Amino acid sequence: DAGITQSPRHKVTETGTPVTLRCHQTENHRYMYWYRQDPGHGLRLIHYSYGVKDTDKGEVSDGYSVSRSKTEDFLLTLESATSSQTSVYFCATHGQDRGEGNEQFFGPGTRLTVL
Amino acid sequence: AQTVTQSQPEMSVQEAETVTLSCTYDTSENNYYLFWYKQPPSRQMILVIRQEAYKQQNATENRFSVNFQKAAKSFSLKISDSQLGDTAMYFCAFTFNFGNEKLTFGTGTRLTIIP
Numbered sequence: 502d503a504g505i506t507q508s509p510r511h512k513v514t515e516t517g518t519p520v521t522l523r524c525h526q527t528e529n530h531r532y533m534y535w536y537r538q539d540p541g542h543g544l545r546l547i548h549y550s551y552g553v554k555d556t557d558k559g560e561v562s563d564g565y566s567v568s569r570s571k572t573e574d575f576l577l578t579l580e581s582a583t584s585s586q587t588s589v590y591f592c593a594t595h596g597q598d599r600g601e602g603n604e605q606f607f608g609p610g611t612r613l614t615v616l
Numbered sequence: 617a618q619t620v621t622q623s624q625p626e627m628s629v630q631e632a633e634t635v636t637l638s639c640t641y642d643t644s645e646n647n648y649y650l651f652w653y654k655q656p657p658s659r660q661m662i663l664v665i666r667q668e669a670y671k672q673q674n675a676t677e678n679r680f681s682v683n684f685q686k687a688a689k690s691f692s693l694k695i696s697d698s699q700l701g702d703t704a705m706y707f708c709a710f711t712f713n714f715g716n717e718k719l720t721f722g723t724g725t726r727l728t729i730i731p
Binding site: 532536541546549593595607 | 620622651659660661663666707709717718719720721722723724
């Protein structure tokens with residue numbers, strides 16, 4: 502298994518507070534992704550990164566920002582958490598530059614509850 | 617934008633029987649990949665099987681096989697000799713072969729194997 506860790510694994514916070522989730526990988530993979538999982542929606546892409554300091558928006562990016570200052574870390578920030586951001590957040594990575602349909606490796610997920 | 621549809625929210629089957637999970641997708645592109653991911657109660661996302669669109673032969677991984685119908689844009693998963701450990705959420709997913717490989721997921725099918 503790819504070495505992907507997420508921290509924290511669980512978090513409860515209050516509406517309006519900032520929250521940062523961290524994804525750390527030891528595989529030197531170029532691409533990193535943040536997804537959220539909600540009942541009835543499957544997993545949806547929030548943001549992704551295709552290299553250090555290179556990021557782009559996904560399908561549900563409103564209210565989220567990301568940063569990647571080094572290859573192994575990809576941070577997801579909720580500047581002012583809302584109850585609609587209560588979800589399970591997954592980080593994923595893959596290393597190939599060009600297609601090949603290679604597998605994305607997923608972290609264990611972070612359950613975030615916004616009260 | 618591409619879409620992935622899983623029309624069976626829940627399914628159940630007796631242990632040792634065969635079950636088929638359905639997935640349809642919509643895209644105007646010709647070069648893409650399809651995946652089935654398994655998510656057991658542990659929440660970990662596990663790749664079950666992948667299919668490259670340019671390959672006519674259906675992918676097989678032990679007890680898991682797919683029926684890929686490109687013209688019909690259908691990608692079903694067959695699980696043979698089902699086992700209790702197959703109990704999980706199953707997600708169908710799609711990605712283009714463009715390099716950044718953002719995944720688009722279906723809403724999932726919750727499969728229960730009955731002893």
